[in-house]
Amino acid sequence: MTVTVQITDVSKRYGRIDAASGVSFELGQGEMVALIGHNGAGKTTLMKLMLGLIHPTHGSIRVLGEDPAAGQFSARRRLGYLPENVSFDASLTGRETQRFYARLKQEPLAKAEQLLDVVGLGAAADRRVGTYSKGMRQRLGLAQALIGRPQLLLLDEPTTGLDPELRQTFYDAIQRLAAEGTTVLLCSHVLTELEERAGRVIIMNRGVKVADGSLDELRRLARLPTKIRLKVSGLASGEVPSWLAASTPHRRLNGHIVEIDAAPEQKLDLLRRVMAAGTSVEDLDVMSPSLDELYAHFLRSAETPR
Amino acid sequence: MNAILTITAKEIRQAIRNRWVLAATLLLAALALSLTFLGSAPSGSNVGARPLDIVIVSLSSLTIFLVPLIALLISHDAIVGDMERGTMLLLLSYPVARWQVLIGKFFGHLAVLAFATCLGYGAAVGALLATGSQMDREGLAAFAAMIGSSVLLGAVFVAIGYWVSALVRDRGTAAGISIGLWLLLVLVYDMALLGLLVLDKGQNISGSALNALLLLNPTDVYRLFNLTGFANVSMFSGMAGLVGSATLSAEFLVAVLALWTLVPLAFASLSFSRREL
Numbered sequence: 001m002t003v004t005v006q007i008t009d010v011s012k013r014y015g016r017i018d019a020a021s022g023v024s025f026e027l028g029q030g031e032m033v034a035l036i037g038h039n040g041a042g043k044t045t046l047m048k049l050m051l052g053l054i055h056p057t058h059g060s061i062r063v064l065g066e067d068p069a070a071g072q073f074s075a076r077r078r079l080g081y082l083p084e085n086v087s088f089d090a091s092l093t094g095r096e097t098q099r100f101y102a103r104l105k106q107e108p109l110a111k112a113e114q115l116l117d118v119v120g121l122g123a124a125a126d127r128r129v130g131t132y133s134k135g136m137r138q139r140l141g142l143a144q145a146l147i148g149r150p151q152l153l154l155l156d157e158p159t160t161g162l163d164p165e166l167r168q169t170f171y172d173a174i175q176r177l178a179a180e181g182t183t184v185l186l187c188s189h190v191l192t193e194l195e196e197r198a199g200r201v202i203i204m205n206r207g208v209k210v211a212d213g214s215l216d217e218l219r220r221l222a223r224l225p226t227k228i229r230l231k232v233s234g235l236a237s238g239e240v241p242s243w244l245a246a247s248t249p250h251r252r253l254n255g256h257i258v259e260i261d262a263a264p265e266q267k268l269d270l271l272r273r274v275m276a277a278g279t280s281v282e283d284l285d286v287m288s289p290s291l292d293e294l295y296a297h298f299l300r301s302a303e304t305p306r
Numbered sequence: 307m308n309a310i311l312t313i314t315a316k317e318i319r320q321a322i323r324n325r326w327v328l329a330a331t332l333l334l335a336a337l338a339l340s341l342t343f344l345g346s347a348p349s350g351s352n353v354g355a356r357p358l359d360i361v362i363v364s365l366s367s368l369t370i371f372l373v374p375l376i377a378l379l380i381s382h383d384a385i386v387g388d389m390e391r392g393t394m395l396l397l398l399s400y401p402v403a404r405w406q407v408l409i410g411k412f413f414g415h416l417a418v419l420a421f422a423t424c425l426g427y428g429a430a431v432g433a434l435l436a437t438g439s440q441m442d443r444e445g446l447a448a449f450a451a452m453i454g455s456s457v458l459l460g461a462v463f464v465a466i467g468y469w470v471s472a473l474v475r476d477r478g479t480a481a482g483i484s485i486g487l488w489l490l491l492v493l494v495y496d497m498a499l500l501g502l503l504v505l506d507k508g509q510n511i512s513g514s515a516l517n518a519l520l521l522l523n524p525t526d527v528y529r530l531f532n533l534t535g536f537a538n539v540s541m542f543s544g545m546a547g548l549v550g551s552a553t554l555s556a557e558f559l560v561a562v563l564a565l566w567t568l569v570p571l572a573f574a575s576l577s578f579s580r581r582e583l
Contacts, residue, residue: 054582073401081399087392091323103312104400
């Protein structure tokens with residue numbers, strides 16, 4: 001796997017605030033990575049560092065084989081960026097804006113204009129950006145980020161203001177690019193959206209990287225219980241089923257549903273016992289810890305040692 | 307097309323869309339035309355003063371007030387405004403250097419000013435021609451020099467505006483400082499200098515010291531260039547007395563104006579490149 005982004009022990013101080021401290025990670029070709037964290041956790045700072053818009057106080061950054069802050073631009077031609085709350089010059093039309101950015105990247109104009117159709121702005125291309133809605137501006141932001149088949153995409157809150165259908169098209173486009181070898185780094189608050197898509201998750205808290213790995217790896221690390229819900233018939237209201245050890249945390253939901261917090265290794269054992277007891281189970285739900293829960297867990301564990 | 311020209315083209319297009327070009331051209335043309343028609347009234351038409359020379363004197367006095375103001379209005383917002391609107395962040399993620407952004411904008415804004423000045427003041431010449439006034443080659447040369455130096459004066463203030471824009475944190479501050487600078491350089495400086503000369507009564511301030519003091523203000527450099535540069539013009543400008551003592555050549559004055567453009571532009575570029583987004 002070719003490394004496209006290499007961040008080594010990077011710190012960035014703004015006055016007395018550590019926007020990032022001692023962050024290290026590598027992103028490989030074709031990886032789709034979610035960068036999550038609170039507001040002010042250092043996500044945008046990391047993106048700006050990767051773009052060379054700000055200089056690290058300490059540490060080194062390589063993006064597509066270059067130091068982004070050194071003033072060389074060949075890497076930037078192969079990079080797409082969508083800032084949070086993207087804005088454009090209101091007096092230009094969508095098409096003019098797209099052509100302007102394509103010229104700066106020295107990419108063919110016709111291809112860049114086609115991207116407007118891809119994001120569904122084809123009909124509004126000749127209207128001024130000032131008349132666009134928030135969602136349309138966001139789409140224009142995506143269109144400019146995709147100019148010239150970038151090898152690295154940095155997307156800061158890319159789906160804010162997009163309707164569900166467009167969200168789907170957007171993720172499809174991103175996934176296609178990733179399959180062709182583009183590295184995609186996504187910042188988002190909408191964790192459920194990233195859950196199914198990101199191959200890897202990096203969690204930031206107060207400028208420090210607190211977790212980094214695939215969703216499965218993070219689940220293993222976090223050791224959060226899997227929730228098992230069983231719909232059992234004929235169970236008295238206070239009764240604890242015989243197959244359930246009293247020490248296992250569980251609760252009753254609206255009468256006949258038992259929700260059990262099972263540790264990862266107990267999961268199968270528990271189900272086997274339920275079957276052996278011959279309880280009449282009408283329905284079964286197994287819920288692995290969601291990204292939301294993992295995120296909350298890693299933030300908690302990052303806070304406690306301090 | 308290279309990055310600087312791409313940015314220049316965008317700035318010009320935006321200025322046209324925002325009606326900046328239209329507003330500046332109409333303003334300058336309206337004032338130039340009214341000065342042309344009213345301007346000969348005070349001197350009378352039979353004193354021997356040729357209309358073109360009078361127009362040059364009155365138009366260059368007008369330029370000193372107006373062109374710096376227009377230039378600062380266009381330029382004070384150039385960097386800090388784009389940063390506040392968020393467009394700068396995206397632009398700088400593209401393969402362009404910050405100095406290229408600055409120079410690209412500079413060319414664009416200068417083109418707008420040059421267009422407005424040439425067309426606006428050109429209207430005055432057109433009006434004189436239409437009314438059948440006579441003009442000789444020297445008068446036309448003086449007029450052309452006046453237009454050229456007006457654009458150069460605009461360039462000075464565009465560069466100063468960029469420097470302000472690169473230094474401050476928000477647009478309001480940039481606007482305030484720009485207005486302050488305009489007042490200082492266009493009004494206060496000359497009044498203070500005049501007061502100083504009156505108080506001094508020619509005791510301590512020598513001619514060369516006065517020249518140096520005048521060179522420290524770009525609007526005075528412009529005034530010296532236009533009002534003393536051509537013999538006919540200086541007669542009517544009331545600067546004839548000064549011409550006797552002025553030892554500064556037109557080339558030198560143009561060079562000083564160019565320096566007044568390049569130095570603030572260099573500082574603007576330096577401040578901008580040091581700035582963190």
